[in-house]
Amino acid sequence: DARVTQTPRHKVTEMGQEVTMRCQPILGHNTVFWYRQTMMQGLELLAYFRNRAPLDDSGMPKDRFSAEMPDATLATLKIQPSEPRDSAVYFCASGLVRGVVGYTFGSGTRLTVV
Amino acid sequence: AQSVAQPEDQVNVAEGNPLTVKCTYSVSGNPYLFWYVQYPNRGLQFLLKYITGDNLVKGSYGFEAEFNKSQTSFHLKKPSALVSDSALYFCAVRDRTNAGKSTFGDGTTLTVKP
Numbered sequence: 001d002a003r004v005t006q007t008p009r010h011k012v013t014e015m016g017q018e019v020t021m022r023c024q025p026i027l028g029h030n031t032v033f034w035y036r037q038t039m040m041q042g043l044e045l046l047a048y049f050r051n052r053a054p055l056d057d058s059g060m061p062k063d064r065f066s067a068e069m070p071d072a073t074l075a076t077l078k079i080q081p082s083e084p085r086d087s088a089v090y091f092c093a094s095g096l097v098r099g100v101v102g103y104t105f106g107s108g109t110r111l112t113v114v
Numbered sequence: 115a116q117s118v119a120q121p122e123d124q125v126n127v128a129e130g131n132p133l134t135v136k137c138t139y140s141v142s143g144n145p146y147l148f149w150y151v152q153y154p155n156r157g158l159q160f161l162l163k164y165i166t167g168d169n170l171v172k173g174s175y176g177f178e179a180e181f182n183k184s185q186t187s188f189h190l191k192k193p194s195a196l197v198s199d200s201a202l203y204f205c206a207v208r209d210r211t212n213a214g215k216s217t218f219g220d221g222t223t224l225t226v227k228p
Contacts, residue, residue, distance in 0.1 A: 004157075042218075042220040042221055043158075043204065043218045043220075043221070045215075045217075045218075048215055055215075056215065091157055091158070093157075093158070101160075101163075102148050102150065102160030102161075102163055103150075103158075103160065103216070104160070105150075105157030105158040105159070106157050107155075107156060107157045108156075108157050
């Protein structure tokens with residue numbers, strides 16, 4: 001089965017450090033999403049790309065977060081500098097706009113900022 | 115703007131009994147509706163979708179969902195619950211004019227007791 005691959009699976013870092021999370025979407029999917037999941041806030045949409053172009057990043061704290069798709073096989077989410085409140089599980093998902101299908105989610109990156 | 119409400123944080127059922135996880139939505143026009151399941155330490159998995167046609171949609175693992183336009187609901191159901199169905203369930207809605215971007219509910223934790 002095709003899958004969305006996220007790395008790393010776990011990341012522990014000290015406050016102030018840069019964190020980069022990577023996602024390899026399913027080949028042929030033209031939409032990519034970054035979500036953050038916490039107990040308090042649930043699932044939050046951070047950023048959304050279509051055909052590698054950012055369409056909506058209104059859910060992302062702009063001062064420290066950035067999301068890019070340097071090519072169709074890689075999406076990145078970067079936090080600089082990281083803060084303890086960024087501790088969460090970050091999910092990448094990919095899908096297709098044409099033809100209504102569900103998204104395929106990666107297994108997530110569990111980030112802990114100490 | 116589109117929105118989803120899952121009115122129950124937690125649903126408890128006994129194994130073998132029928133289960134229902136509730137979802138109501140708000141969207142302009144006709145919606146696309148989805149259910150996802152999340153097992154511990156995993157990403158979300160697509161269960162089923164409603165696009166058009168039959169109001170009763172069948173999905174993976176014996177789950178089904180009933181679309182009710184007048185009540186703007188899309189409740190998830192299963193005739194006979196299994197302990198292995200215990201997980202976190204998310205309902206999602208997508209506006210047909212906002213192709214590709216879904217809004218997720220806060221999730222409902224289903225616990226099936228033996």
